[in-house]
Structures are given as C-alpha cells and as structure tokens.
Amino acid sequence: MLTFALRRVGMVVPSLFGLLVLTFVLIHAMPSDPATVLAGDNATPAQIQEIRQKFGLDRSLPVQFLAYLDRAVRLDFGESAYSHRPVAQDILLRLPATLELVFVSLVVAAAIGVPLGTIAATRHNQLPDFVVRITTVMATAVATFWLAIMLQLLFAMDLHWLPLRGRFGDDIALPAPVTRFLLIDSLLALRWDAFVDAVRHLVLPVLALSLGSIASIARFTRAGMLDALQRDFVTYGRAVGIARWRLIWIYVLRNGISATVTQIGLLFGSLIAGGVVVEAIFDWPGIGGYAVSSIVSADESAVLAVTLVIGLIYSVVNIVVDIVLGLVDPRVREKG
C-alpha cells in the first residue's frame, strides 16, 4: 500500500511543473503588459518603464520563469499587482472558504447521491428508478447560476429563512482562526452560535453547487451497482441466506462503487471551477472570485500561484481517492 501511495505522490511533481510551464506560457501569450497593470490606471510611459525595470519584466521569458520557479519553491509567490499584498497571504485568506464550500458540497452530494443510486439500482425499472433517472437528468440540466438566484429569491427574499449572501453574519463574532474553516473553528471554540450561523450561510451555496454532483454520483452509483448486482457472488450470497440489506449495502456497494469514488475525485475539480459562479452570486469570499479578478487584471503572480495551489490540491485529492479506491478494492493496489 505504501509503495502504491508513494508512486501516486511521485507523479504529482512533474504534473505540477507542466501545469506551471503551461500557465506561464499562456499568460505571456496574451498581449497584456504586466508593467502597465502594476503601474496603475494613470501612470505615464516613463513610470511604466521604471516599473518594468524594477520588477525585471524587461528580462527574457526563460530568465523570468526561472526566477519565478526559484521563488515558488520557497513558497514566495511575489506581490499581487491587484491587491499589492503578498499573493500567498491573499490565497491563504480565501482558499479555506472555497475548500469548505467544495468539501461540504462533495459530502452532501455523496451522502445523497450514493443512496439514491443504490436505491435506483435495486429497484431497477421500477418507480424509484424512474424517479431517480428523471430527476438526475433534470438536475444535470439546471444551470447553476439560475438555480442559485432562484434559491436566493425563495429562501432569502420570500421566506426569510436563510441569509442572502456572505459566509457569516454581521452580528456574530468570528471564532478565533485556527484552520480558517469556519465550521471547524467554531466547533473548536465551542461556539455553537457561530457554527449555526456558518451552517445557515452554507446551505444555499451548497445546494446550488452540489445539485449537479448529486445527480452525477447517483447515476455513476446506479450503473456500478447494476453491474455488480449481475455478478455470481450476489446469487451466492442470496443462496446462503445473507440478509438483503447487508448484501446490498455492504457487499454489492463495495464492488459497485469504484467508478463513483473516481468520479468524486474528478468532481472536486469541477466543483472548484463551478464554484466561481456560486461564489460570485452568494458573495462567498473564496478563491474563485480572486482567480477571476487576477485574470481580469492580468495579475501574473496571482494567476500562477492560484493555478499552482489549485493544481496541488486537486492532485492531493486524487491521491486520496486512489488510496481509498485501493482500500475498497484490493485489485486496484495490485494493478498499481
């Protein structure tokens, strides 16, 4: 298992290097001038030239890339041209909000999607199966931004049950930042008011973000379970009198869920991308809005750092998924 895990970790370094090269080349392929951005709106040509020299932007691209790489391995991502703060500080401030939103959405999606898919498979071509199939198709087709606005109109504007926007309320003192995940920090501080407030702010963004994932997970689980239910061990299990719930929820599910686990890893990436829209609509102070602002303002240091950090997290999540898959299905470990 250790060799298996190490092999997966070893593959991350070249992937991240490739990602960094690609992003660096793409940024410089654009006709924007980072010196103009750094100088600001009212700068004169002389000011722009001065800044170009000061930040080494007049050097060749390979030299600039090596200099960036040298700083990046020391976790020095430079200063943001947009916020004028260290990029690492900006990312640290926003990343936990995005990760909290995405992780909670994934957990919710898995907690609802897996049982739905399982029920649909075990009631194949019966009413529950039809319901799940139709609703998942509908859920996949719903545009996230439309759903988000509808949720706001219903639950925040009409019913006044949940907050319209933001990550926590104005009248609640924040718990001391330990992990910067509000749910965890409020629990660590035994601050239930803050915990409840954080949950209430999470409900609508999580619903908007996870609906598509619920549908996707349900459909993958249904397909995997249908395949597993055809296997001989199921007939054998029934013949020896294993209880139906045990047979389905333990043995069949374990055999049929491999594709779903892989899909959950892939969904993580699409949730971070989809989160940009949800973060904008709900004013969720995450990395999505920061990434968009960085791209719009051609903030090279920030774009590179965000790409690298998200790439790293995506890689880590997929290593975890591979390890979980190896634990669930020993055949994966053996194949390497």
Place this chain on the structure above:
Amino acid sequence: MAKSSRARLSRLFAAAAVAATLSTSCAWADPNVLVSGDPLPASLDPHQLYDVTMQTYMLNTYDTLYRYEGNPPVLQPWLAESSEVSSDGLKWRFKLRSGVTFHDGSPMTADDVVYSFRRVLSLGKAPAGALKPILKPDNVTAPDAMTVQLQIDKPYAPLLSTMPIVAIVNSRLLQSHTVNDDWGTAWLASQEAGSGSYSLDTANYVPQERLDMRRFDKHFLGWAENPAAPKEVRFRPTKETSTRVLALLNHSIDETDGYLPTDQVERIEKADGVRVEKNVSMALFLIRMNNSKPPFNNLDFRKCLSYAFNYTGFNRDILKNFAARDPTPMPVNLWGYPKDIKGYEYDLTTARSHCDKARAAGVAMDRELEIHVPAQLEQTTQAAQLFQSDLATLGLKTRIVTEPWAQLTGSTAKAEGSPDLWVHWVSTYFVDPENWIGQMYDSQFAGTWKASSWYKSDKVDGLLRKAREVTDQAQRQQLYEDATRQIVDDAVDIWINNTVELRGVSSRLQGFRYSPVGGGTEMRWVHLKD
C-alpha cells in the same frame, strides 16, 4: 461525561436551536450603522492605488490638502488653509491648518505632508501620474512646521486641482512599519494611517469582503454641521448585480454601488423603502479610434464612423435617458467645454458620403475592423453591437472582441498593438481639462491607455501645452475650447455621453452628496432617518 459538561453542552445546543430559528437579520434596525454595498479597493494604500474603488475609502479615512465638494465639484481648502504660487508658477506654498490630529492622536505637521508627497512620488504608482513629470521628491520641503513647499520643474496650472489625489498619511506610524525601505507598503495595504472623518476597524477588516469604519469624533472639522452622521459604516461589497439589488430590497444594505444597470432602476423605484439617486457624472463614454492605422488615418473615414453611431438611440433607448449627450472629449459641465459646439449626429447618408470620399482617395476598407470591449462591462458591449449593425449597412465588416480591462490597456502601449476601435469610459481623477483632453490628445502621452487614439497634431499639442503652463483662468479656458474644437473637427474619436450615475439607496439614507470625482461618497454628510 461530567454533569457540568453535560449541562454546558445542553445550554450550547439550546442556544444553537434559538439561533437556527432566527430569520435573516435586518441591517436597517440600527440607526447608527450604515451598510454600504460599494466595492472595496483591492489595497487600502491610497498611494499605491488610485481608482474608482479607492475614492470612498480614501475620502472617509484620509484628509488631503484640498478637497472637491459638490457637483459640479468645487475645490476647497481642507488640510491647507491657503496656498500661494510664485510669479513664475514654479514655487507653491501651502499653509497648513493647525489642530489636526491623526487617528492615533498624534498631531499632523508639515513633515507628514512632505513624507506623503515623497512617498507617492517614490512609489511611482497611479497617484503619482499627474505629479511625477513635474515634481521631484526632494523638491517637496517644509520651511516650517506648518508650511509645505513644492518646487516644480516647469509651470503646471492644474497643480492645485491634483492636490486631492495625495492622501496625507501619519509619517511616524508608517516609518515604524517600514521594512527594507518599502515605505511601509506591506503594512498599509491592510491598515490605515489617516486623519479622516472615519477610522478603520483593522481587527474586523477582511480584504475585499468586509471593512468597518468608526466615526472619528476628534476630526478637525468637528461634527456640528451633521451631528447625526452614522457612528459606524460597514462595507459589504457584492459582486453580482442581482445579489446587490436583492440585498438592498431585503434591507441588508443601505446603498448599492453607483453603476446600477438601467433595467434595475424601475425595479427599485417600484419597491418600498428604497430609491434611486441619479446624478450626472463627468465620466466620458466614448469609442476610441486608432488614428495611426489605416483606414483610421483618413479624416473622411473617421467622419464616416462619427456620423454612423446612433447617439440618440443609444442614450434614449438603451440607457433610458440616463446619460447626457456629450459630442466632445470634455465633460459638458466643465469649464473649457465650448458651449456652441455641435459635434456629430447620427446620419447614415452623410456617413456614406464620407466613406465614399475616403474610398475615392484610395483608402482600403475591405479588412475586418475590430471593436474591442472590456469584459464584464455590459454597456460597452451594447454600444459595440449597436455600432456594428449600422456599420454593416455601410458595408463595413466588424468583429467584437471582448478582453479583460488590463489586457486592453496593456495592448495600447504601442500603436500597432492598439485596437482599431475600443469602447470605454474616462473617469474623473481630478477636475481639470487636463484629466480629459490634456492626457487624451497631447501626443507626449502616447503609450498610455488614455492616449490610445495615437493622435498627433502640432496645433493641438501647442494649445494643450500652453494651457498647462499659463495660470490665467480665462486664457486657459480659451485654449481648451480651441483645442476641443480642433479635436472634434479632426473626428479623432466618437464621443457619446457623460454617464448618469445610478445608485440604489435606502429611504432612511438622507443627505447623500454625490461627488463626480470617482463617484466617492463622504459619509460625514449623510445621516440615517429613524
């Protein structure tokens, strides 16, 4: 589990249950707290950033030597009591007001003003744009504790009007946070060192997400004129227009930003407890033409395009008349605007005749013209689409290209990279014609986005440079009027309107004063009605 722990947990769960049943809170409940949905500046350092988002923050937390008040804006002494200029126009002396204290209680002196100017000039970022070509850091001095002197390199008549750009910072505080000669930039990006009417609550500040300010009771101006000014102002910026409007309607915020789309105006006006503040700004909306590139280097072709834009259709039908037609590069409400000027009107027949003349002169018009628009600014796309349809009737092929603002401005550094046409606003950074035609059409600014027409006229250069140097106001006005007429005759760009700023506000917000300089709001003049 011990009994006391169980009891504690029970109490916590009970509190949680109560909190969970609460409906969403209403910010309007507190008559002393104003909640603004205005966007926050990316950095809090007013010497690093000088854009529209910085204006409100800077106006409230910092003071300047002079300040613009009202609409049209009038320059008033603020931290300076008076100023005088030498007969050659090179030496400016500012007498400072006494009894001004910073938020930490320390007194403001001439040393703070000198430090502030030197910091702006040394950092060389956006706020230095107007001053750097004429003022060296060492030429800002303090003859005594309450006098500041600026020795400029050449006469510069708009100098006084640029004074509201330089925020006066607490030099001792910044020096104590300076690391590696960085002028305290790392620290001030998230902190505050001013003497303004409000002070920043640094403990509660989260960049781009939340910013709270508290009334500074010891502000030099006192609070007698508006004793009911809010004790606290909270900024809760919203990124999406729909969320921003919903937040106003459900009483989460007291004001939106000043860029309300026209389709949201009616919605707000129909709702209870909210209204729309409408104020003519000095921001100029225009379509740039790259005069250095064929076919735009031909006067008849540029006139053809100038007659082909449907000004009335755009201002009346698309913007619902929330715009003032401006046929020149100067704001209609600024001195130097020639009152008798006609400009160009929408007339496709005349446009076609100019295009025919250009064609007869051998101008090739076959290539596809690109109209660039900044991303996320819907109005620019609407203008481009309207223009595209009329140009098609003249047989001109066009393509609309959407790009991030930074990419667009970056591309204007060179004539060959500048777009054929691009749509944008020129905002008000200081109230002098220099902010508009001075920096847009004097060829010495070529290479900046503001001068991206790549227009070169010796006559206009001469007029604008003279207007920059002479101090007689009547003479300056005549020079700018002459320059404007020539630029319009040369059909350098397509000037469309001065924008009307539309801001949704709660009905309890009273005393709102609009400033066209960056659209900033001074909270010291407003109050919240019970």
